[in-house]
Amino acid sequence: xxxxxxxxxxxxxxxxxxxxxxxxxxxxxxxxxxxxxxxxxxxxxxxxxxxxxxxxxxxxxxxxxxxxxxxxxxxxxxxxxxxxxxxxxxxxxxxxxxxxxxxxxxxxxxxxxxxxxxxxxxxxxxxxxxxxxxxxxxxxxxxxxxxxxxxxxxx
Ligand code: FES
Numbered sequence: 001x002x003x004x005x006x007x008x009x010x011x012x013x014x015x016x017x018x019x020x021x022x023x024x025x026x027x028x029x030x031x032x033x034x035x036x037x038x039x040x041x042x043x044x045x046x047x048x049x050x051x052x053x054x055x056x057x058x059x060x061x062x063x064x065x066x067x068x069x070x071x072x073x074x075x076x077x078x079x080x081x082x083x084x085x086x087x088x089x090x091x092x093x094x095x096x097x098x099x100x101x102x103x104x105x106x107x108x109x110x111x112x113x114x115x116x117x118x119x120x121x122x123x124x125x126x127x128x129x130x131x132x133x134x135x136x137x138x139x140x141x142x143x144x145x146x147x148x149x150x151x152x153x154x155x
Contacts, residue, residue, distance in 0.1 A: 004042045010035055011043040015050045025051060025061055029068055038069035073116040074109040076154040078102075079133040080142075082119040085126035090143065094130050095119075097144045101151060114155050 014031045018024040028047060032039050039062055048055045062068045080086075080095050102110050102117055109116040125131035128140025134150055142150070 007036070007040050007042045008046065011040075011046050015046065025053070025058070026065070029062055029065075033068055037072045041070070074113050076114060076135050077116045077118060077133075078150070078154075079118045079120040079123075081121070081123050081125070081129070081131040083122040083126075085122075086129040086131055089129035091130040094132075094142055094144060094147055098147055098151075101148065112155075115151070 011032060014028060014035065018028050018031070021027065025047070028051075029039055032043050032047075044055055044058050044062070047053070048058045051058075062070075078098065080098060081091060082095065098117060099105060102115055104110055104115075104117055106117060106119050120133060123131045123133055123138050125138055125140050130140075130142050132139045132142045132147070132150065134154065139146070139150065
């Protein structure tokens with residue numbers, strides 16, 4: 001876990017790198033999440049001050065967009081598509097199987113810190129439903145057996 005001083009130093013670098021950009025809040029939040037794996041609380045007042053926004057505005061934007069995390073994820077992130085095309089091809093079954101196999105619910109991380117499970121609403125892979133994303137890699141036609149082998153790969 002990085003301490004606040006290290007976080008602040010890195011966030012200041014990121015803020016400097018975005019000076020003068022128009023509409024910089026989302027790019028800054030992306031860069032911070034890329035650096036830390038989540039957007040640390042300690043960065044919010046710095047962003048607010050730098051962009052002349054209130055902390056509530058920054059927090060509101062950050063919590064509106066689901067891609068930004070307030071806490072670190074596990075070592076791997078498994079996203080399962082919950083949208084219509086995937087549902088029509090058995091995504092519910094796959095999701096039940098995933099929750100049981102991992103012993104966690106949506107947005108939770110396994111006790112060993114290996115996997116965070118998240119819903120996602122369409123990955124643009126509707127023709128290869130049900131779709132999943134593992135650490136940013138999309139995978140199609142995920143049935144229970146495919147899910148098991150994906151989980152074996154990352155655990
Ligand atoms: S509905 Fe699942 S990828 Fe589009």
